[in-house]
Amino acid sequence: xxxxxxxxxxxxxxxxxxxxxxxxxxxxxxxxxxxxxxxxxxxxxxxxxxxxxxxxxxxxxxxxxxxxxxxxxxxxxxxxxxxxxxxxx
Numbered sequence: 001x002x003x004x005x006x007x008x009x010x011x012x013x014x015x016x017x018x019x020x021x022x023x024x025x026x027x028x029x030x031x032x033x034x035x036x037x038x039x040x041x042x043x044x045x046x047x048x049x050x051x052x053x054x055x056x057x058x059x060x061x062x063x064x065x066x067x068x069x070x071x072x073x074x075x076x077x078x079x080x081x082x083x084x085x086x087x088x089x
Contacts, residue, residue, distance in 0.1 A: 023060045030058040032076050046075035
């Protein structure tokens with residue numbers, strides 16, 4: 001497991017942060033898809049993916065590329081936005 005040290009000398013587990021972020025992203029895609037009443041099959045077809053890949057993506061068991069995340073967002077009628085958010089100290 002990889003660690004980084006923040007400026008206060010506290011260890012942060014990179015793997016833990018990555019897993020949490022992946023879970024949050026997967027949940028956002030699923031929430032949008034369900035709210036728009038789009039089936040996994042239809043979303044997969046529009047994104048050029050296989051339906052099982054959509055299922056794995058939405059469950060956080062798939063590590064999608066940035067390109068795939070953009071295609072899937074487009075299939076859901078969304079834009080993908082990635083931003084760095086400064087921490088409150």
